[in-house]
Amino acid sequence: MAKSPEEQRPKKAFGWAAKDSSGVLSPFKFSSRATGEKDVAFKVLYCGMRHSDIHMVKNEWSNSLYPFVPGFKVGDRVGVGCMVYSFRSCHNCKVDLENFCPKMVLTYSVKHYDGTTTYGGYSDYVVLR
Numbered sequence: 324m325a326k327s328p329e330e331q332r333p334k335k336a337f338g339w340a341a342k343d344s345s346g347v348l349s350p351f352k353f354s355s356r357a358t359g360e361k362d363v364a365f366k367v368l369y370c371g372m373r374h375s376d377i378h379m380v381k382n383e384w385s386n387s388l389y390p391f392v393p394g395f396k397v398g399d400r401v402g403v404g405c406m407v408y409s410f411r412s413c414h415n416c417k418v419d420l421e422n423f424c425p426k427m428v429l430t431y432s433v434k435h436y437d438g439t440t441t442y443g444g445y446s447d448y449v450v451l452r
């Protein structure tokens with residue numbers, strides 16, 4: 324019998340999940356999807372999600388002080404917004420509007436293209452493109 328995408332995942336994770344519309348978050352164990360060639364996986368130490376980084380990179384608030392380094396390498400601290408994947412080849416992605424990508428995958432509560440579910444950032448482990 325074939326394993327489900329969740330059963331095939333190599334990395335177990337823990338998070339605080341909304342399991343209904345009550346607004347209450349409770350403990351939740353899950354598995355993150357496997358990393359692909361263009362993916363990164365990292366341990367989450369703190370969670371606070373913002374759109375600010377994208378606005379700052381594009382100087383959309385006219386107060387960016389260049390240079391600054393929004394990218395990262397192994398060992399750097401990183402941040403994740405409300406999306407974990409975009410196609411990278413469509414028109415919207417090519418003009419840095421990945422949030423309008425028709426193939427964009429949100430950080431939580433959707434199915435990823437490999438069939439796994441994205442569970443969100445209030446967890447200890449995240450995989451993204």
Ligand SMILES: [Zn+2]
Nearest residue numbers: 410413416424
């Ligand atoms: Zn795209």
